[in-house]
Amino acid sequence: MKRLLLTLAATATLAVSLPAAAQFQKSEDAIKYRQGAFNLIAAHFGRVAAMASGRAPFDAKAAAENAALASTLASLPFGAFGEGTDKGLPNRAKADIWKDAAKFKAAGDKMVAEMGKLDAAAKTGSLDAIKAAVGGVGGSCKGCHDDFRAERYSN
C-alpha cells in the first residue's frame, strides 16, 4: 500500500508525501477523507466534462483551472485505503480493493495518468483535445468503479 501511495504521489501534479497508515487515526477518518476527495475530483472533472459534452458553454480558462485542480486532487483518495478501512462508516469500497491490491493500484494509476493528460490538454485551450482527454478520464473512472465500487453503501 505504501508503494502504491508513493507511486501515485509521484505521478500527481502536486506530489504530496503520504506516509500512509500514519495519516488517519481512525478508519472513519480515512473513509470521510477519501469520499471527500472523490467528491471534489468528480465535481471539478465534471465541470470540464460538461463543457466537453456541450452541456455547459466552453470557457478555456475555467476548463484549465478545473482540470488542474482535478489533477492535483487525483491521487489523494488512494492514500486513504489502508488495511482495516473497509468498515467504520457506510461506504462502497469492495473487498477486492484489498484482495487484489495490484489491480486496484493499476486502476488508480490509470485515473491519475488520464487526469494528468486532461490537465495538459486543457492547458492548450483546445476543446477537441479536451474532449479526447475527458473520454480517457471517464473510461478510467468507470473501469475502477465497475471493479471496485459497490452499488450500495454498506458497513
Next chain:
Amino acid sequence: MKRLLLTLAATATLAVSLPAAAQFQKSEDAIKYRQGAFNLIAAHFGRVAAMASGRAPFDAKAAAENAALASTLASLPFGAFGEGTDKGLPNRAKADIWKDAAKFKAAGDKMVAEMGKLDAAAKTGSLDAIKAAVGGVGGSCKGCHDDFRAERYSN
C-alpha cells in the same frame, strides 16, 4: 455571494473560476462538496499542525507539500454556500452565513489569507516560521467556527 467567490478565488494559490450558483444542481451536492473540501483542508493542515506542535516529527518536505495543498484547497468550500444550501443534508452551517454574508466573507478571506502565509512559511523550511503561521491559521479556523458553525448537525 458571487463577489465573495471571486475575491476568495483570486487570493487562493490556485485560483479556480467558480460561477457560483451554476455549479451545483442540488443543495445536497453543495453540502457534500463543502464538507468534503473542509475535511481535506483539515486533514492536510492537521499534518502540518502536528509537526508544529511536536506531535509528529518535522519533515520539511512533507510540511511544504501539505501546506501547499491546504492553501490550494482553502477557497473551495466558499463556492458551495449559495442561497438555499442550508438544508438538504445534515450540516452545521448557521443561518448567520447568509444573514451576515459580509462577516462570513471576511472570515473566509481571513482563513484563505492565513493559509497562504502558512504555504509561504512552509516553503522556507523554517519550523519556527511554520509554528507562527499555524497559529494564524488555527485562529482563523476557530473564529469562523465559533461564529458560523453549529455544535450539532441539523437539517
